[in-house]
């Protein structure tokens with residue numbers, strides 16, 4: 001089932017031999033092969049349950065010759081040179097960074113299509129600090145949820161000028177859903193601040209950090 005989020009990931013994926021890491025039901029590989037959007041896929045997942053479901057789905061669609069489903073963590077299911085593009089979607093930004101970092105030499109040789117569910121700030125910092133360039137970003141809305149799709153590849157990129165940009169990059173301003181992402185970040189910061197203020201044992205440093213980010217964010221509304 002291709003939802004708007006998955007469709008947006010697919011629209012930002014442009015490769016021949018692709019890996020879908022954390023494939024779950026293998027929806028992306030099946031759709032892209034059926035629609036001639038890729039030559040072959042390696043679909044990896046760390047859990048046996050999703051791997052079995054993915055295998056069954058691939059078999060049901062007669063695509064076992066095009067989609068190889070593998071059990072294992074992150075990029076460890078890949079050999080060097082097997083794919084030109086890697087999708088890592090539907091996981092936290094911190095986990096995505098750890099997956100890239102664990103097999104960074106494989107990641108450096110591929111185009112990366114990343115869709116973090118949270119921790120976008122940490123992921124963008126990780127990419128810049130570790131010699132990856134963010135080549136494109138998009139925003140997609142599904143129901144009430146706002147998602148980021150990040151394209152990245154090997155190559156040094158200057159760090160953003162201000163820290164707040166790691167939460168809300170300036171280049172997203174022209175995106176039609178910019179204001180939705182802005183509001184999401186605003187809600188997120190406000191919620192954290194309220195929680196910290198109500199806490200008996202307030203982490204003052206964290207509270208000051210979020211208050212500062214909120215002030216900085218508000219400069220970016222328009």
Ligand SMILES: C[S@@+](CC[C@H](N)C(=O)[O-])C[C@H]1O[C@@H](n2cnc3c(N)ncnc32)[C@H](O)[C@@H]1O
Pocket residue numbers: 021022023024025044045046047050072073074075088089090091095099
């Ligand atoms: C929420 S699902 C996302 C499925 C799909 N990628 C999507 O975007 O809809 C996350 C999947 O990632 C898998 N996963 C979590 N950690 C992983 C890791 N280190 N390596 C591979 N797969 C992992 C989980 O087992 C789960 O199937």
